[in-house]
Amino acid sequence: MSLDWQFLNIDPSNIITQCGSEQIIGGYNKFAKQHAATKLLQLPPHYRLKISLNLYIIDSWDGIEFFQVYVDQLLVYNVSYSGLDGTDYLCGQGSRKDSINQISIEFDHTGLTVFIYLTSTLDDNALDESWGFKNFKLFLFLCPPGCLACNSQDRDVDCNTWMLAHSSYTELVFGNFITDGWTIINGDQNKWQCHTIPTICGKEKCGIDTQLRLTLLNLPVHTQMRIKLMYLRVGTWEWRDQFKTTVDQELIWESPLTSLPNYLYGICDPTSLDVLINIDMVFPHFLSNPTVFFLNNLDGPYADESFGARDIQIFIKRLICGDKVVQLYEECDDGNLLPFDGCFGCMFSCVDGCSVCQDMICLGCFEGWIYLEQEYNCEKQLVQETSYNNYQMQCSDHCLQCNSGICQVCENDYLLEDNYCVQLEKIDLYICGDQIAPYTLMECNCDQNCEECVNTICYSCKSNLKLLDNYCIGTCGDLVVQESEDCDDGNDTEFDGCFHCHYSCPLGCNNCEKGMCLDLCLPGFHFMNQACSTICGDSIIAGNEQCEDNNTQEYDGCYLCKFSCPINCYECFEGTCINCNIGFQLIQNQCSNVCGDGILQIEEQCDDGNEDSGDGCSKTCQVEIDWICNQGNDCAFVKYPQLMCEFIEQNNQYQYTRIKFSQEVQLLSDINYQDAIELSIVDLNETDYNITILEVQSAQYQVTSDVEYILQIQIFTNQLQYPILTVTLTEQLYNDNLAPLVNTVDYLQLNQPNYLSTQQVEIAKTVQLVSKVSFLSIYVLSIILMILGNALSFWGMLDALQQQSYLKFINVLYPQTLIIYFQSTELISMQSLLDSVANLSEKTSLLKSPYIESYEKFQFYQVNADITEGFKAEILVFLALFVFYISSLILERVISILEMSSFLQGFPKFVRFLQRYQRKLNKQIKKFDRSFIQSTLLACSWDLIFMAMLELSSNHDFSYYRSYVRLTITFIILIMIFLLILQQISGVITWKRQNLDQYWFKKQPFFLLIKKILIVSVLVFYQREQIIQTLLMTLINAFYLIYVINMKTTEEFEIQIKNIIMEASLTLFTASTVINWDILQRYFEYKFIIIVSWVQMFFLVSVLILYLLFELHEIIIQIKSKITKLIEKRISRHKSNEERQTQNKENGLQKENLQTQKIIFAVQTVNQIQIKQ
Incomplete structure (x- = not known):
């Protein structure tokens, strides 16, 4: 598939x-x-x-x-x-x-x-x-x-004999489609794509007056030309509109093409009238530099009538001498290279010595040859010349004495026969009784091996010899080489080097010495291993070969160059069957079984005695699907098991699929069935992917079970947008009725690979590190602000940034870059924050919760659907705040007791220190009011709302008490959220009495809480509807952004800017996730999706960096304010000291003046007394 x-x-x-x-x-x-x-x-x-x-x-x-x-x-x-x-x-x-x-x-x-x-x-x-x-x-x-x-x-x-002379426009991929080759006149030179099919020209690109031209150079000798192409007809061609082909200005082919139907629905676009036409034209041709034109007589505009072309191939038919086909420039072709057989080199030839040859008939001979008129033949003339009375008489060769051209005496070793001297085989062979003894009188003696000789007649021979025709000869085949024998190999096998005790050439050898072949073999033989041997399969019948069909198929009439009978043939002649075995009938030289005769043959899976299908045994005697036949004729209906492959999920770069079967199955051979599973991905090399087989339930030997395997697939390329997994089972499985699998091959479409190169992964991890550092820096700075007295800053910052952590739950397939980035956002949530401080879940058994699996993206991130798992974090937060509050009250009370202690009355400075610390502690306790608790709840509301909504969407087993506990916690959270909303709604009736901008600003927590409820509800309840989920989240963020922009306040301008930056980034992010929709994935290349993900990460990281800068600015202001207050305090204290010193001086002067006045008054009093006296 x-x-x-x-x-x-x-x-x-x-x-x-x-x-x-x-x-x-x-x-x-x-x-x-x-x-x-x-x-x-x-x-x-x-x-x-x-x-x-x-x-x-x-x-x-x-x-x-x-x-x-x-x-x-x-x-x-x-x-x-x-x-x-x-x-x-x-x-x-x-x-x-x-x-x-x-x-x-x-x-x-x-x-x-x-x-x-x-x-x-x-x-x-x-x-x-x-x-x-x-x-x-x-x-x-x-x-x-x-x-x-x-x-x-x-x-x-x-x-x-067809040779490819030219090929162009054959690529299937548009990016690889090459437009070089043909010259396009009056048309678009660029390539075009029609429904992913690349062509030259195309819809509205070429049409009226467009010509395609190609000139070929230096073609070899040929007799025919063949042009093949695929032609794209587009638009409303009329009956008179024709496509034409000319070669060297000669019209080769023309057709209106309008008799061919258009496709039912257009392929170039839905309204287009188009069809792809395969054209194949063959015509005589022999020129070496032809020019080919593709023409048309279209008369309408490009928008109405146009065309395209691809797969253009031009072949030429070469001349091949020896193919037994007489072609151009050939006079004859007899299929061999033997000279003097009438045809040699595909030209007429005559016998050896012929000087005038016409149509294989010799009409004259060369000098030295005698022309035989009756036989149209030439005979070599071997003569010597003698002169008699100026008249030259010719004697035959090797003649010693001749009279009037008639030989009378021949040379040594030659015998006069019919006026010619014929060479004898043995020079010692003379004819006794011819009354001629030119050399010796011993010629009439008996054979030297004769043991009893009377009057030249031998009556007996020596041992190991036998008498034949008055000669004593050796016994051939006794393995003893006698004088009259060249060899003796003890057999009568011809062509083995020794035959009838004389050297013989091996079969097919043309030149040999003493039974050993040299190097010249007859046609059809090949010199190998010092012998001439035939090669079966060379299409030449030679030697002991009976036939040649150039294949190794048995039962096709010729097998291993010997006549063979077709299978099931009873009688045949030279590979042709005459009669078949019983139960078979002769059809086209093959013995086919008679289906329906009730006799089960080898080629038949069954034979139930009829030719009806639907009863388990088909009309071709094959077992039908979902049937089992015993003994070939007893068929019963049994549903066959089926191999089924299904896609499970995609986890980051891993995709998981399942191999299972429609029934319980078993193995009938004791093997590890995992080795029988062959896995591949269509059009991908094995190095481009890795597939791991995970056994859930393996196939067992003779034990049926629900066999299941999980495949973990990792693809290392983005070459294919939708890869196809091929699953092939090389070993058959059977159900309990021994019915086999109906299919052993299945195909499964995989998702788009989520693959990043090593460089891209490093970049994403760098951005993730920047994000983590930014988060931690913001936390540190917020804590510093808390220490400096701005306790609500930490909660407000955490509340704002938590929105980013929930973006990962949007149920679209993010590229790996964003998945890596979202790992850093786990630092934002309250749960992750507490787990990073202390892993209390693992250390305290009281806080442990069972894991309940979620669904979709929540399952991917392994979110526990049990609300108690998340609620414990919130309990710890409020428990910590409560402990802090109680501890502060106790500490304040302890300080009050210490102040009144008589023991510390002797340490006035320490008492004053305790009093100062008590005043600060009272100030912090007063801040710990309902508004502080409300701010804390608002900061934790993301997690609280998310846990409650996820719990509501989960399944519950009401037979288990924990379900009631979980639902109770859920409703408590929802009631708390509802109370917060009610509290925020208070004052709505009196909003007209206030400034509208101030009202909008004061009610921001209310609108933010509503936004949280909507966002989390969409994430949870529309988790399986990615389009609705994305659109609703974008709409919610956009409306809240409009609200933030229109919220004008001069008092908290910095808060407004931060909110605008955050909401703008969230709106842009959710809006841009549309490219990750499943229905749009095919329209975007993975590279483009990666680029968009970098932009999305830039939005999110930029927000963190800007928040970090704002926090730094706030800290600088706070520190500056503290330093200013400290300096002012010191200046005030210094002034106070100076005033005190001045006052002391004045008091001293006043005391001195008073003392002086007292002295003066005493002196005056004494003087007055003395005067009175």
Whole structure:
């Protein structure tokens, strides 16, 4: 099930559906009106195609609605279907019947590529009627080996003479499509894409007056030319509009192309009228520098009539001497290279010595040859000349004495026979009794090996010799080499080097010495290992070969160059069967079994004595699906188990799929079944992915079980947008009735790989580190502000930043860059903050909670759906605050007691220190009022609301007491939130008495709380609706941003700026996540999604950095204020000291003056007394 398929007018992201127990392409609510599935494939040289598929007809087809299959320009399948013909419900509407139809189509085809187009004439939506398909298979009838182009009638010698002279525009990928080669006149030179199919020219690119020209140079000698191309016809071509091809200004081919139907729905765009046409033209041609033109006589504008082209190939037919086909420049062709046999080098030839040869008939001879008129032959003349009375008489060669040209005496070792001297085999062989003894009188004695000789007649021979024709000769075959023998190998085998005790050449050898072949072999023999041997399979019948069919197929009439009978043949002659075995019939020289005769043959899986299908044994004697036949004729219906693959989830860069079966299955061989699972990803090298098999329940030997395997898949490339996983089982599995799997191969569409290069991962981790440092820095600065007296700053900052941590729960497939970044946002939540301080969950058994699995993105981040897990963090927060408050009260009371202690009365400075600390402590206790608790609740409200909503969406087992506890906590939280809302609503009636801007600012916590409730509700309750979830969150953030912008206040301007920055970043982030929707993934390349993710990360990190700067600014102001107060305090104290010193001086002067006055008054008093006296 390869999703290299392209689809018209339908989203391909979830095109694979479940129909009954099968996964199919399309199906219910998928393929219907105006929908089509297409595929473009590049094929090896072939002459015929066969297509098979399983077609699913779903719901109410009307009987006049057709399923259609186009292959290039041909409508090869157009059959109507009716919903009334269905047998059972599969996957459509429950009240209607569906059907599965097996389609098989076979047709001629020779193009380099094939465009397959599956569609229907349905006129209603997919809810009412639909279709789907599975097990699409394409079979090729290939050309003979070595052939680049052929048709169904071609033999090897017919097609292997085609040579590719030019090829262009054959690439399938638009990015690799090269436009060089042809010159385009009056048209667009650029490439164009029609429904992912790249072409030169194209819709509205080329049309009226456009010409395509190509000149080929220095072509080898040839007799024919063949031009193949795929032509894209677009628009409203009329009957008089024609496509033309000229070669060297000669019209080769023209056709209006209007008789060919358009595709039912346009491929270039939904309203387009178009069709791809495979054209193949063959014509005589022999010029070496031809110029080819593609022309047309279109008369309308490009918008109405246009065209495109691709897959242009030009072949030439070469001359091959020896193919037994007389072609141009050849006088003859006898298929061999033997001279003087009438045809040599594909030219007429005559016998050796012929000087005038015409049509293989010799009409004259060279000098030294005698022309035999009766035989049209030449005979070599071997003569010597003698002169007699100026008249030259010619004697035959090797003649010593001749009279009037008639030889009378021959040279030594030659015998006079018919006026010619013929060489003798033995120089010692003389004829006794011819009354001629030119050399010796011993010629009439008996053979030297004769033991009893009388009057030249031998009566007996020496031992080991036998008498034959008055000669004593050795016994050939006794392994003893006698004088009359060259050799003796003890056998009568010919061509083994010694035959009849004389040296003989091996079979096929033309030149040998003493039985050993030298190097010259006869045609059809090859010199190997010092011998001439034939090679079976070289297409030449020689030596002991009876036939040659150039293959090693047994039972095809010729096997290993010996005649062989077809299988199951009883009697045959030279590979041709005459009679077959019982139970078989002779069809086209093959003995085929007689299906339906009740006799089970080797080729038959069953034979129940009839030719009816549907009873378990089909009309071709094959066991039907979901049937088991015992002994070949006892068939019972048993549902076959089925291999099923399904997608589970995608976790970051890992994708998880499941292999399972529709029934319990078992192994019938004792093996580790994991080794029998072959996994691959279509169009990917094995180095580009890693697949790990995790056993859930393995297949067991002779024990049925629910077998299941989990596959963990990691893909190391983004080359494929939607990879296809292929699962192949090399070992069959069986159910408890020994029924085998109905399929051992399955396909599964995977999600888009979430893969980053090493460099991108490092960059993302760097951004994550910046984010973590920013978070921690903001925490530290907020704590410093708390120490400096701004206790609410920490809660406000935490409340604002927590919004970022919830963005990761948006249920879209984030790229790995954002997944890495979101790991840093875990520092923001209250739960993570407390866990980072102390891992109390693991150290305190009282705080442990059972893990309840969540769903979708919450499951991905392993969020515990048990509310008690998250609520304990909030309890710890408020418990810590309560302990702090009680401790402060106790400490204040202790200080009051110490102040009144008599023991400390002797330490006035320490008492004053305690009094100062008591005043500060009282000041902090007064701040710990209801507003402080409210601020704390608001800061924790993100987690509280999230826990409550997640608990409400979880399943509950009311037989377990913890369910009641969890729901009680949930309702307590909701009541607290409701009370907070009520408290914030107070004063709404009197808002007109206040300044509107001040009212909006004071009610900001209320609007923020409403926003939190809405955001968390959308995240939790719309977790499975990514489109609605994203749109609602964007809308909520946008409305809140508008509110923040319109909230004008001069008192808290800095807070407003921070809010605007935060809300703007959140709005932009949620709006930009639309590119991560499943339905839009196919429209964006993964590189583009990564780029957008960098921009999104920039938004979020920028907010953190700006918040950090604001906090630094606030700290600087606070520190500056503290320093200013300290300086003022010191100056005030210094002034106070100076005033005190001045006052003391004045008091001293006053005392001195008073003392002086007292002295003066005393003196005056004494003087007065003395005067009175």
